Amino acid sequence: MTPRRSIDVRRKHSRALAIGSGLALVVGGGAASSAGTEPGHEPDDRPISVVNWNDERQTVDGFGGSFAFHKAGSIQRLDEPIRTRILDMIFNRDNGIGMDIVRVMVGDGGLGEWGDDVYDGPTDTIMPEPGELVWDQPDWDEKKDDFDRYQIWLMNEAKKRGVDTFVASAWSPPAWMKENASVTGGGDGPNRLRDDMYQEYADYLAEYVLGYEEHFDIEIDYISPANEPDFSGGYSSSLWTPEELNEFVRDYLAPTFDERDVPAQILLGEAIEFSDEYVRPALNDPDTVDDVDVVAAHAYAGLVDDATAPDPDEWTTSNDLGKTIWQTEYMNQGAPQDRIFENNTITDGLRYANVIGNMIEMVDLNAYFWWWPASNSGADGSNLIRLMNDGSPQSGNPTETGEYRTFKRYYTFGNYSRFIEPGDVAIGTDARPADDVLVTAYKDPGTGEFAIVAVNNADDDRAIRFDLDGFPSDLDSVVPYRTSASENLWKQEDVDVVDGTLDVKLRGSSVTTFVPQEAELPDLPRVRDVFSTYPAEENDGMSRGLKIRDDGDGGAMLTNIRHGTHVEYANVNFADGSAAGFLDQKGELRMHARVAPMRGGTIEVRLDDPRNGPVVGELDVPAADDPHACARPWAGWCPSEWITVSTDIDTDPDDGAYGFHDMYLVFENHPRANLKMFNLDAVEFSD
Template identity: 30%
Template sequence: MRSLVAILPLAVAARNIGPRQSSQKITVDVTQRYQIIDGFGISEAFQRANDILNLKEPKQTQVLDLLFNTTNGAGFTIVRNGIGSSPSNANDWMITFAEDPGSPTSAPIYTWDGKDSGQLWFSQQAAKRYGVKTFYGDAWSAPGFMKTNKDDANGGTVCGLPGATCSSGDWRQAYADYLVQYVKFYAEAGINVTHLGFVNEPDLKTAYASMLVNGTQAADFIKVLHPTLAKNNMSHIVITCCEATGWSVQSQYTQQLKAAGVESMVGVITAHTYTSGISGSQPTSQKVWETECSDLSGGWSTAWYSNGGSGDGYTWANNIHTGLTTGNVSAYLWWVGTQDRATNNNNNEKLILVDGQDYQVSKRLWAYAQYSRTVRPGAVRVKALGGSGLKTTAFVNVNGKLAVNVINTGADAVSISLSGSNGSAVQAWVTDNTHDMEATPASITEGTVTGSVPGRGMVSFVIL
């Protein structure tokens, strides 16, 4: 395998091979490096994992392949699991494994069902079958008995945090111990939790598991959780914060974490994009993940391009591009991988619709595949400047392969040539209205790669 260290800046220029194909220029400079990529992923929280678990073979494996296989699926490398807090499995709740011991200083009472709303099985499949190594446990709330409102839903916060005094006492340490026990249960089942979050959308109160926490309160709890992990020989586990509903709201939380002096204790700043999209980088020197996004409006769609509709694959390919370039994110996660037809009026918050013993795949999954299958964990984003109407990202993978992802925002196809790579082989895959990350012609002659990107389409080139 060739080394990229000595490669000169890569020039990518377009050449006309058809009457409707414009001539554009892209420049890639592998010496200009940005963030390291941790991966792309999904969640199957709130019992969504059971959608797959209940499928019969061969369709169960087919859906798992669509999510994790690097040859015929999305090749996801991160699983985000919800840490249960609810009193039962009613509706689609995630059940807690703790009972109220009566006081925060009493011995905890833990009962683990070995299922975790189907998430443990799902994680085991991802690890054993597909080699996934990044597992993110994230709590939507602490168990209700630890909170000011005595309920894991409808807001409230952990007793003992600033401004949260309870007659039952201070439950901060008990909550930290609860999160550590979650990690232990998963480890006993063969899954190593790598990232740990203690709150989700702390700026939003909902009728299901939710907890209101401001940045100052989050920092206070981090000062408890950080040494608790260390005491349990878990300092390698990355603490995340704070999963705010929007990018701009998370920026406020990030500033508060910094002001409280805990930024160095937080390995990854996490944010969602529901109330505000990615418009810049987070104010931190730590890694940043976009950990939840989806389209919550409109009916189920399998379209790639539908005049820029928010649920189509083309839109989300562009959103991922923005996250990687404008947001400098190291990971970009979708909300849920699968969901049934009945939930939330069969909208577009899922990538795969599981309908009884059948399933349908959205083009949003293939938008992710274009990145996740070609840009693997540990890859480094490098400088890429696209021509008019093109959005380009480029990454140097750990194995030395150079991935160049090109979105054509115009209606007409663009022919391109990639020169100066010193590569000996090239592969390319296309996604558009009629292709789902399928191999597309690309050739290399004396170091020059030639290929084409269809109108409103996306092609990923991997140079060996």
């Protein structure tokens, strides 16, 4: 993503905000915000999405994430109050995105090879030797507190925050059950369960569920016998065929669970590709089909339409049977994906908003999971929140530093997970009322509360009318929550419902969730970050005399900039000062400003105080050849005069752009020259 192109895209958004769009541009105390609509002031030919209250579809089970491979430990090791803040950001609905489901890893105990080092296993196994359960050992009381400590701690913290659904997936049976005597793809022989160990493995999973309830007071609600049965690699894995999974569930796992009154339901599939291929033999077997409670898959393959939509034909069997469908793991995977700055911005956030909405709308998805909600991973792509550390996790046991990076996909995921509760029902919509717009809707049958999620993939704003068919008659207004290039799930002004219709203007490149006032949640903390744009008109405070004006071409800009004036952007999270997540790019950060030169000058980037705060960057704005050519935007602006200027940002941990700071753009020229210096459209960061 080049700096010029990305700012130009934001420019389109700002133009649509400023004039003739049905949005009120409110400027007070230097801050600008956009209301959702002016009902009745727009033409009636706008696209319409009928949202049908009585067209009930699938029940939503929730939104979740995994904490496998010790990643819960990277949260536990944080000092307070950061530890609680991260947990709340994941599970709390008031100041986070309200995840409902936790996915953990059934421990395998290790004994595999990873490179030149012995792979000691990502979690402890309940049965390190045949027939030897850890809680039957004489020293269990001494070992108990240390057993699977990270995941158990995380599940208990999630329970404190209202989570009551836990899924346990097995990456591999213990090594002593495998043909290759390894939990990984190493060793001698095939990476698979031995034929004579099917019953042993069924008993193992039963003991896991029963033992976690007895010894840790944790109820495992769903058990998955095989994570990615179509993959064998250098970490815990085990190969299965679809027919073998059917045999195992039909002849061993389900009968064992029935015989031993194991309360967990069986989740089957979890193959790499988003389809029910690995579950079809079980679904087509009359002796197995009723034992499969959830059909699950990952989404690393099988998506179409720029990898944002499922193929409905791959889910015909499950849909025809009315089976519950979960997508249980997905992320940005591997270089160069993890190294692309754009994959942390609204571009990436929109992609996952489309993936979630399309799966719900096209294949009746019931639950959606991210991979690691928060972790100290070696790159940015695998998490919603990245916990910064002092080295690569692959190089040993890095120490978390306390800083964290929150990506746009965290917020767009939250546009669903924060407002749609387990037990809500998806309801019918005209899902694609206009090009590049996706609409899904949900209701709580018991309370009458609802959520409408609208994704606008277009660069420009889109006027949309929602025809709320059959909605409660006393509905007067809704509350929008929006994620865009510059906003992070921020609450907007209420929008009136008039005669059962809701007229809105969807901001370009945004995800907006509309809920009734009785379902209103607090605004999230107004945190900004290096992955957001900073429109000049959306500042948090500005000097007397500065003005927000129409640029004459459909946009808004900051004008009347003179020496010594400034604008403020509050609560910016610079994290560890990096734009990209790889160690070789640590501390590398650039800023770009889109300006229209007149007399020219300097933009100082200061932290915490506009006069005495440390200067972490300076952007030099040249003087225009004719300083008067574009000095009167209200008389006709000349957009060809917009240019982009850039600077490196000092990210020193002691006095640079590191951690949280208020950021000031201070405008400097000659102290005695009280002349207009330039006009400002927006600033943004990049790697």
